[in-house]
Amino acid sequence: MKAIQIVLCITILAIWACSSDEKKEQSISKPPVVIEKRVDFSPSPADSLLTQLRPAKQTFQVKADTDQVITCKYGTFVFIPENSFVDASGQPVTGQVDIELIEVLSAGDFVSSRLQTISDGKLLQSEGMFYIDAKANGQSVTLAPDKQLRIELPILAKASGTSQTKIFSGTYDTRGSINWEETGKLDNKLIPLPLEVFNYTYWTSYTVLSSNRDSSWYSIYDYNSGHDSTTFLNPKLQNTFIATREFEERFWYITAIGNRSTIHNILDEHEEKIVWDPTIANAYLNNLDKDLWYCDSLAYTIIKSWAKKTNSHKYWYWNIQSADLEKKFEDFYKQRLTKVIDFAGVDPSKKDARQRLKKKGKTPKEIDEIMNAYTRQQQLITNHKNKQEAQKITQNSFVVAKLGWINCDQFYNDPKAKEANILASIHAPNSLGSSVSAVLILDDRRIALSGSNTKDSLYRFTGLSAPYTKLPIGEKATIIALAYQNKQPYMGMKPITISENGTYEINLKKSSTKEIQETLKNMK
Secondary structure (H helix, E strand, O other), rough: OOHHHHHHHHHHHHHHHHHHHHHHHOOOOOOOOOOOOOOOOOOOOOHHHHHOOOOEEEEEEEEEEOOOEEEEEOEEEEEEEEOEEEOOOOEOOOOEEEEEEEEEEEEHHHHOOOOEEEEEEEEEEEEEEEEEEEEOEEEEOOEEEOOOOOEEEEEEOOOOOOOOOEEEEEEEEOOOEEEEEEEOOOOOOOOOHHHHHHHEEEEEEEEEEEEEHHHHHHHHHHHHHHOOOOOOOOHHHHOHHHHHHHHHHHHHHHHHHEHHHHHHEEOEEEEEEEEOOOHHHHHHHHOOOOOOHHHHHHHHHHHHHHHHHOOOOOOOOOOOOOOOOOHHHHHHOOOOOOOOOOOOOOOOOOHHHHHHHHHHHOHHHHHHHHHHHHHHHHHHHHHHHHOOOOOOHHEEEEEEEEEEEEEEEEEEOOOOOOOEEEEEEEEOOOOOOOEEEEEEEEOOOOOEEEEEEEEEEEEOOOOOOOOHHHHHOOOOOEEEEEEEEEEEEEEEEEEEEOOOOOEEEEEEEEEOHHHHHHHHHOOO
16 A cells, blocks of 8 residues: 555656646747848839839738748749748747748849849859748748748849859848848759659651652652650659659750661662660660759760761751750759659658658658648649640759848859959939939849949949959940939930940930830840
8 A cells, every 4th residue: 555655656746747847848938039130122312213113022921830832923932831930039930921022033123123243242143033021910030940941943044154053142231232142052952743744755757768860859758656755654763853844844855866867878769767866865764863963964965075076967856946955955954953852752741741751760851841842743733734834944942041132143253354444424314413223234144233323423333443343354234224303214224345444424314114114124
């Protein structure tokens, strides 16, 4: 009896101790967090006009405790994992979260947004900018320490040069100019789709020609045949990069190259026919364990070697007869796409998917990545079932751990660049004072530099000794100036060739908001 009493007392004490610990844990508040200051657009002298021209803000409402995907107007995708946000006291946000997004993707957007491409004095070539803000109950919130947003940002026009794209976070300085700080790099992982959604069919086609001794040619017969490409539809290729929309885009070029034109001499007759050459296809099929960019580099190297041969074969194209295949595969290689996201044998559609993935040893960030991939996978499958045209893969994929301005850029590091002192003297029919916004755009490099007003309507785009004064001498650029006075828009543009020293005269003329919008729209 005494032993039973002792056990009972120990049990009661243990329960009391656990209860006490839980109360203590609940009473300890989480440390406050610093919510970064987030500013969409810095005020500028020409704000009365620029506010009418800037990319529109897009607003969304999401639930804080569930995985969410946001699709923006121009193709940006944002995956928000469950329980991503915390408030200023460090507590998880519950209920509804209001999201604000802005896509800045073209050079025209750079002008209207006055977002220059500079990182600590170094020039950047931008492949697209993006702003995201989040609030709950009207108060700013931030990302939890263990959470990241996964973003797919469309590239409407790619900067020239070797692609070494990195991710930057932007903040404004005291002068209202934005500076970009490097925060990460692309991962560009691939999302697998069911093989059956892909139309992996290729055609062989040839015309047998015969020539008479007088060298006149005539057709003996034509032959066309469509073949289901069992090689590419092999079930073993499921969950490899073959079963992705990225490879689907490559497939048509691979099969176009595979059908190579050769000429056979048979006595006095000549045959011209299309025969299958698996060289490029095998560069992919024999390297399924590698990153997709590695296979792209093999294909690009092979095609370059063919192009150097004096007797190189001609290639047969269907609807891509004007395509430059060498350039195309160079572009594929520059995308630096990696591997397929592995679902670890777990069905993400199940309610307990997160728990199962955790048991598989996946980290919280890996689980968020898988859940995002599954959500996007379902969207893409729906697109294919609805027979929508396969999306061209012109997107950068990456994760961010901070809200605000985000930029996909590559550093401009051309050893041939020289110091350049570029100024613009801007004139107007009436005195517009300092209410002018001037921007220099390097046409092919997607570099934007904001002009600073020095004196007497003279605007300087480059510093006297700062690193960003080095520009590509001889390349084309455009200076565009905008102003607004008494409800009247003004605009002036000057195409220039970058020189080591140049002061360019720009006359502002009366315009309309619609005309300026059209001008900016044409700036890619």
